[in-house]
Amino acid sequence: MDFKPLVRFQDVHLRYGNGPDVLHQVNLTLEPGSFHFMVGPSGAGKSSLLRLMYLAHRPTTGRLSLFGRDVSQLDRKETSMLRRRIGIIFQDFRLLDHLSALENVALPLTITGMPLEKVRRNVSELLAWVGLADNLDSKPPTLSGGQQQRVAIARAVIGRPSLLLADEPTGNLDDKIAERLLFLFEELNKRGTTIVVASHNEALVNRFNHPVFKIINGEVRLIRSAQTIEQNTESGAA
Amino acid sequence: MFGSRNDVPLDKDASSRFLPWLIAVMVYLATMSLIVALTMNKLANRWDQGLSNSLTIQVPAGQSPAERQAIEKKTALLLQEFKKIPDVKKAEMLTDGELNKLLEPWLGKDVVLHDLPIPLLISIELSQSSARTLDAVKVLTAEKLPTASIDDHQRWLGNLLGLAKIIGTVSLLVVLLVGGAAALMVILVTRMGLAIHRQVVELFHLMGAQDAYIANRFQLHALKLSMAGGFAGLLLAGLTIAAFSTLLGQANSALLPSFTLTATEWGLLLLIPVGASLVAMITARLTVLRSLALMP
Ligand SMILES: Nc1ncnc2c1ncn2[C@@H]1O[C@H](COP(=O)(O)OP(=O)(O)O)[C@@H](O)[C@H]1O
Ligand SMILES: [Mg+2]
Numbered sequence: 368m369d370f371k372p373l374v375r376f377q378d379v380h381l382r383y384g385n386g387p388d389v390l391h392q393v394n395l396t397l398e399p400g401s402f403h404f405m406v407g408p409s410g411a412g413k414s415s416l417l418r419l420m421y422l423a424h425r426p427t428t429g430r431l432s433l434f435g436r437d438v439s440q441l442d443r444k445e446t447s448m449l450r451r452r453i454g455i456i457f458q459d460f461r462l463l464d465h466l467s468a469l470e471n472v473a474l475p476l477t478i479t480g481m482p483l484e485k486v487r488r489n490v491s492e493l494l495a496w497v498g499l500a501d502n503l504d505s506k507p508p509t510l511s512g513g514q515q516q517r518v519a520i521a522r523a524v525i526g527r528p529s530l531l532l533a534d535e536p537t538g539n540l541d542d543k544i545a546e547r548l549l550f551l552f553e554e555l556n557k558r559g560t561t562i563v564v565a566s567h568n569e570a571l572v573n574r575f576n577h578p579v580f581k582i583i584n585g586e587v588r589l590i591r592s593a594q595t596i597e598q599n600t601e602s603g604a605a
Numbered sequence: 606m607f608g609s610r611n612d613v614p615l616d617k618d619a620s621s622r623f624l625p626w627l628i629a630v631m632v633y634l635a636t637m638s639l640i641v642a643l644t645m646n647k648l649a650n651r652w653d654q655g656l657s658n659s660l661t662i663q664v665p666a667g668q669s670p671a672e673r674q675a676i677e678k679k680t681a682l683l684l685q686e687f688k689k690i691p692d693v694k695k696a697e698m699l700t701d702g703e704l705n706k707l708l709e710p711w712l713g714k715d716v717v718l719h720d721l722p723i724p725l726l727i728s729i730e731l732s733q734s735s736a737r738t739l740d741a742v743k744v745l746t747a748e749k750l751p752t753a754s755i756d757d758h759q760r761w762l763g764n765l766l767g768l769a770k771i772i773g774t775v776s777l778l779v780v781l782l783v784g785g786a787a788a789l790m791v792i793l794v795t796r797m798g799l800a801i802h803r804q805v806v807e808l809f810h811l812m813g814a815q816d817a818y819i820a821n822r823f824q825l826h827a828l829k830l831s832m833a834g835g836f837a838g839l840l841l842a843g844l845t846i847a848a849f850s851t852l853l854g855q856a857n858s859a860l861l862p863s864f865t866l867t868a869t870e871w872g873l874l875l876l877i878p879v880g881a882s883l884v885a886m887i888t889a890r891l892t893v894l895r896s897l898a899l900m901p
Binding site: 421422423424425443444447448449450451453455461463465466470474475477478479480 | 612807808810814815816901
C-alpha cells in the first residue's frame with residue numbers, strides 16, 4: 368500500500384471558467400507518512416489546491432497523480448474507491464444537521480453499504496477518543512463549534528484514510544485549542560497518515576516542525592523544509 | 606442497499622407532500638381511461654358477435670302475383686338448403702303478419718301484402734359467425750336467387766366498431782400521455798431534490814459514495830411517494846366505477862356497457878399504479894445519474 372510519492376503535481380494549472388490561473392505551474396510531491404502545512408493569505412488558493420487533491424476539481428492542465436495513479440485516467444468506480452482513502456476536514460465542517468454525531472461520523476462507512484449497527488462500536492470509540500463520549504446522539508446544531516469540529520475530524524479519520532486533508536481546521540479556534548488540535552493531527556501522522564493542513568495562521572504553523580508550502584501569486588513554494596529534530600509533542604491532548 | 610436510512614433528508618421536502626397527490630390524480634385518470642378502453646373493447650366484441658350472427662336477405666317480389674308465388678316457392682326451397690349449412694341455427698321467412706307489423710307505421714293496418722311489390726325477407730341466425738358460413742350463405746343465394754340482396758349489417762357495424770376502436774385507442778393514448786406527464790413531474794421533483802440537497806450529494810460524492818448509492822436514495826424516495834399516490838388513485842377510480850355500476854345497474858339497459866371487470870382486467874388496472882411507481886423510480890434514478898455524471 369506504499370506509493371511513492373503519494374501525491375504528485377506536475378506542471379499543474381488551475382483556472383475557474385475563463386478566469387486567470389488560480390494555481391500556476393504547480394510542481395510538488397508528498398511522500399507517504401509526511402506532514403505538510405499549506406499557508407498563504409486568504410484567497411491565495413489553499414482550498415483550491417486541497418480540492419484538487421480530494422478530486423472535487425481536476426487540473427485545467429498538467430498532471431496530478433494520487434496513490435501512483437494519474438487521476439485523469441481513472442474511471443468513475445476507481446475514482447470513488449480512491450476517494451475513500453482520503454479524509455477531508457472541510458473549513459465549514461459540512462456536518463448533516465438531521466443526523467446524530469454518531470451517524471455523521473459513520474457516514475464514510477455507511478455510504479459504502481456497511482450497516483450502521485456493524486460500525487456503531489468503532490464509531491463510538493472514536494468519538495470517545497475526541498472527547499465526545501457523552502454526545503453520541505446529539506445533532507450537530509446542539510453542539511458547540513469546537514465539538515462540531517471534533518465530529519468533523521472524527522468523520523474524516525473513521526475510514527482510516529491514507530491521506531488526511533484539513534482546510535483551515537484551526538480557523539476560528541483560539542491558539543491554545545488550535546495547538547491541541549494540531550497535536551491530534553501529529554498523533555494521527557505518527558500512526559502513518561499523510562497529512563496536509565491548510566492555514567492562513569503562519570505564526571501558529573511556525574510553532575510546529577513540519578515542512579511548509581506557501582502559495583504566492585498562484586505559485587506553490589516550499590518555504591521551509593522538513594527538519595529532523597525530534598519534537599517533544601504531547602500526544603493526544605485533545 | 607435498500608436500507609431505510611434517511612441520510613439524504615428527502616422526507617422533509619415540499620415534494621414529499623405534493624408528489625403523491627399528483628401521482629394519485631394521474632393514476633386516477635389513467636385508470637379511468639384504461640377502463641374506458643377495456644369497456645369499449647368488450648362492447649365492440651359484443652356487438653360484433655351479436656350482430657354478425659344474424660343476416661337478413663331481401664328478395665324482390667316481382668310485379669305480378671304469379672311472379673311472386675314463383676319466387677316464394679324458390680325462397681322456400683332456399684330456406685331448406687340454408688338449414689343444411691352447419692352453424693345455421695335458424696332460417697325463416699318473415700310471415701305476412703310480421704311484415705305487416707314492420708310496415709304498419711307507413712302503410713296502415715291490414716294491407717293485403719300480396720297486392721303490393723313488397724320484398725320477401727329472410728332472417729338467418731348463425732350459432733357462430735365465420736367467414737366460411739357467411740360465404741356459403743352468399744354463394745347459395747347468388748346461385749338460387751340472383752336478384753336477392755344480403756345485408757349482414759356489416760356497414761353499420763363497421764362504423765360502430767370503428768368508433769369503439771377510436772375511443773379505445775384515444776383512451777390508451779391518454780394512459781401513455783398521463784404516464785409521460787408523470788415521468789416529467791418526477792424529473793422536476795428529482796431535480797428539485799438534487800438542488801435542495803446539493804451539499805449532501807456533493808459530500809457523499811467526495812467521500813467516495815458510488816453514483817448508484819446516491820441514486821438509490823432518490824429512487825427509493827420516488828418509489829415510496831408514487832406507490833402511496835398510485836394506490837390512492839386506484840382506490841378512487843375503483844370507487845368511481847362502483848358508483849357508476851350501481852347507477853347503470855339501476856338503469857338496467859342492454860345497450861349501455863357494463864362495468865363488471867374480470868380478474869385479468871383488475872390485474873391490468875393494478876398494473877397502472879405499479880407501472881407508475883416503476884416509471885417514477887427509474888426516472889428518478891436516471892435523473893440523478895445524469896446529474897452526477899456532471900460531477901468529476
Ligand atoms: N468555485 C470557484 N469559482 C471561481 N473562482 C473561485 C472558486 N473557488 C475559488 N475561487 C477563486 O480562486 C481564488 C483562490 O480561492 P481559494 O482557493 O478559496 O483560496 P484560499 O483557500 O487560499 O482562501 C480566489 O480568488 C477565489 O475567488
Ligand atoms: Mg480557503
